[in-house]
Amino acid sequence: MKKVKLGLLGLGTVGSGVLKVLRQNAAMIKRREGLDIDVGWVLVRDKAKKRSVEIDPSVLTTDAQAILNDPEVDLIAEFMGGEEPAFTYIRQALRNGKSVVTANKEVIAKHWHELEPEAEKSGAGLYFEASVAGGIPIIKTIKRSLQANHILKFMGIINGTTNYILTRMSEEGSDFQTVLKDAQRLGYAEPDPTADIEGLDAKFKLSILSTICFRNMVPLEHVFCEGITRVTAEDITYARQLGYGIKLLAIAKKNGNRIEARVHPTFIPLTHPLCAVRDSYNAIFLEGDAVGSLMFYGRGAGDLPTASAVVSDIITACQNEGGHHHRTGMDEGEVIFERNWISRYYVRMLVCDRPGVLGEIAGLFGKNGVSLESVIQTTRGDDASLIFITHEAQEQSMMKALEDMRGCDVISSIESVIRVER
Numbered sequence: 278m279k280k281v282k283l284g285l286l287g288l289g290t291v292g293s294g295v296l297k298v299l300r301q302n303a304a305m306i307k308r309r310e311g312l313d314i315d316v317g318w319v320l321v322r323d324k325a326k327k328r329s330v331e332i333d334p335s336v337l338t339t340d341a342q343a344i345l346n347d348p349e350v351d352l353i354a355e356f357m358g359g360e361e362p363a364f365t366y367i368r369q370a371l372r373n374g375k376s377v378v379t380a381n382k383e384v385i386a387k388h389w390h391e392l393e394p395e396a397e398k399s400g401a402g403l404y405f406e407a408s409v410a411g412g413i414p415i416i417k418t419i420k421r422s423l424q425a426n427h428i429l430k431f432m433g434i435i436n437g438t439t440n441y442i443l444t445r446m447s448e449e450g451s452d453f454q455t456v457l458k459d460a461q462r463l464g465y466a467e468p469d470p471t472a473d474i475e476g477l478d479a480k481f482k483l484s485i486l487s488t489i490c491f492r493n494m495v496p497l498e499h500v501f502c503e504g505i506t507r508v509t510a511e512d513i514t515y516a517r518q519l520g521y522g523i524k525l526l527a528i529a530k531k532n533g534n535r536i537e538a539r540v541h542p543t544f545i546p547l548t549h550p551l552c553a554v555r556d557s558y559n560a561i562f563l564e565g566d567a568v569g570s571l572m573f574y575g576r577g578a579g580d581l582p583t584a585s586a587v588v589s590d591i592i593t594a595c596q597n598e599g600g601h602h603h604r605t606g607m608d609e610g611e612v613i614f615e616r617n618w619i620s621r622y623y624v625r626m627l628v629c630d631r632p633g634v635l636g637e638i639a640g641l642f643g644k645n646g647v648s649l650e651s652v653i654q655t656t657r658g659d660d661a662s663l664i665f666i667t668h669e670a671q672e673q674s675m676m677k678a679l680e681d682m683r684g685c686d687v688i689s690s691i692e693s694v695i696r697v698e699r
């Protein structure tokens with residue numbers, strides 16, 4: 278039996294879940310894994326705060342240095358959230374030779390390139406399974422079970438809040454603001470929902486996941502990001518008529534030395550497995566050159582699902598002295614981050630309802646190398662709504678076509694532009 282002393286940084290949703298799982302499954306972890314894990318310290322901001330788990334007050338501290346410099350602490354597990362002071366504490370722990378398990382997507386997405394050399398130098402391990410898709414064991418699976426594959430493409434629903442909002446909008450026909458308010462009331466969305474609805478949370482996760490899949494650092498500045506705030510109930514209705522659902526997808530593709538990584542609302546066919554992922558669930562659909570298509574589905578957040586990933590990392594860290602297994606093993610060679618990707622597009626606009634308008638607009642698409650797959654026209658008083666789905670086109674050609682249209686007097690407004698994946 279190996280005795281391990283653990284220092285926890287944070288005792289909120291994730292920290293409490295980790296304590297619960299370590300306690301309720303302690304006997305099994307001892308028997309199966311040969312580990313006797315003792316939580317020696319827990320860092321919090323407020324020692325007097327009421328907690329959702331019972332905790333011996335003598336292990337609570339507001340002094341991070343007492344934990345980070347305790348020679349008896351073997352392993353640090355961080356669930357404070359935010360960039361600082363979490364980054365500084367993680368770096369200090371690694372420098373002190375202590376392996377670190379974290380659920381912090383922001384710190385890993387922004388600082389992995391600095392933390393990994395620190396771990397390398399001290400021989401400590403750095404583990405962050407819970408930072409992407411909560412309870413879904415996607416990072417370990419890619420590293421440990423898919424090494425025989427080149428992964429050239431994946432698409433995922435990796436933000437539960439936006440999937441919950443889009444699911445309710447599409448099933449109830451409600452508008453974005455109404456569902457957002459309700460989601461906040463029910464605890465599915467934060468009081469400040471910006472990081473979720475603007476796609477930033479998914480952007481952090483996509484940067485981490487594409488780095489692991491493609492074995493090339495995909496820095497945040499190369500991840501395109503657009504949130505769901507402009508998706509309307511009307512778009513969802515038209516999507517359905519055309520045979521699609523709308524999801525906030527994180528998409529990454531590798532073609533030779535070119536990598537594209539983007540987060541945006543996306544039309545996907547109603548028959549695609551990702552379209553069936555409802556509520557706050559997460560899913561990742563990936564393609565390996567040997568294995569073909571795979572899909573992973575589960576809870577992307579919540580105390581116990583996230584703790585499942587964290588405790589698994591804690592066990593792995595305890596069993597891997599020296600932490601050598603965690604190395605990213607980056608591929609050599611120059612990478613180009615693609616901005617001019619190929620996609621189909623849905624475009625909805627209001628135009629003057631008079632003869633020749635459709636031809637004029639089709640001409641503007643055509644002039645920029647964008648050809649049309651289908652058109653729907655509906656009349657509203659003196660105006661008409663035109664809904665286009667294009668064939669595959671280059672992003673820059675599409676943006677140029679839209680720019681030309683903004684100066685065109687028969688078009689009153691371009692209401693929506695949403696990318697389409699098949």
Ligand SMILES: NC(=O)c1ccc[n+]([C@@H]2O[C@H](COP(=O)([O-])OP(=O)(O)OC[C@H]3O[C@@H](n4cnc5c(N)ncnc54)[C@H](OP(=O)(O)O)[C@@H]3O)[C@@H](O)[C@H]2O)c1
Pocket residue numbers: 286287288289290291292320321322323324326339355356357358359361362380381382383407408411577578579580583
């Ligand atoms: N919630 C989820 O389902 C989930 C899923 C996957 C990943 N994550 C990630 O896990 C991390 C934690 O999330 P959470 O939802 O558990 O957060 P949370 O409920 O807000 O808990 C944060 C904890 O950290 C402590 N803390 C924060 N700043 C501190 C500081 N400067 N000094 C000392 N203690 C500090 C807080 O202490 P007090 O309690 O005293 O205020 C609290 O116990 C985040 O990085 C998040 O992105 C969360």
